[in-house]
Amino acid sequence: MAQTLALIHTSPTLTPMFTALCAAEMPDVQIFHMVDESLIKETVRAGSLQRRTMRRLLMQVESAVATGVDAVLITCSSIGPGVAIAQQLFDTPVIRIDDAMAEEAVRLGTRIGVAATLSTTMSPTVALLRARAAELGKEIEIVEALAEGAFDAVLAGDVETHDRILTQTLLQELQQVDLIVLAQASMARVVKALPEGLLKPQVLGSPELAVKRTRRILEAARKPAFSEVMV
Incomplete structure (x- = not known):
């Protein structure tokens, strides 16, 4: 069966x-x-x-x-x-959804950027990363980047504005980290659409x-x- x-x-x-x-x-x-x-x-x-x-x-x-x-x-x-x-x-x-991503992020990086469009997603993601780091006995630094306005835009059906705000946030706030964690499954689509090499750090998304x-x-x-x- x-x-x-x-x-x-x-x-x-x-x-x-x-x-x-x-x-x-x-x-x-x-x-x-x-x-x-x-x-x-x-x-x-x-x-x-x-x-x-x-x-x-x-x-x-x-x-x-x-x-x-x-x-x-x-x-x-x-x-x-x-x-x-x-x-x-x-x-x-x-x-x-984000358990495997958090474990991989802590294994690969020390200075980890977290991108989110919702503060309600940012907090549990950061807490999960810290918990996984503590389990491994590893010190990490977390850089939070909240793409404010992106979630409201997508709720209003304005996907283009959502994608633009998120892209700007990634490029302006998270270029100097070891890797970037995408706190929401829906964000992976935006990163995949970016030109190769535009984002310097490795990006981890939760869905795959x-x-x-x-x-x-x-x-x-x-x-x-x-x-x-x-x-």
Whole structure:
């Protein structure tokens, strides 16, 4: 029987990207998308992730797990702390979109730039980087670059302004770091469209790294236990 992956999004714009990534990385895995825009809208309105929002996220995860999925991938960085709680409550693997990216960033760099269009995404991303650095016993410096106005522009349907503000922020504030971390999955599209070599530091985005990690988790779950092999 084919394995199944549920993807929980806070924006419907992410579904085509993750559909393509999953098809490329794990074509034999069946996927389905669950979208709840209110999770991010409520977080932005409150200025931080609220307990009531975390409870609703846990209900989404529980709904996905009830279908018998083999894993759940949550694609919004702003609700990352809620994902950490879900990981403790469910036996089914619950994967945080930016976990693999944070580990890779801390492994590769010491002065790490973090780009975001939302302060509610910046804070959990920075906290995650510091936590991963502490686990490795490594000192890091974080340079925050908030592309103010970009998120409002994209909400208004002005993608061009969003992309312009984000690009200016990257070029003006993060050229002197070891590498750049993109705090939101939607930002990877903008960086890919830039001319090669325009950004000096290496750039890490969460979608591809998260999907690759998900593939490895599913592959490990598919392998029979040693006792089964011996039967």
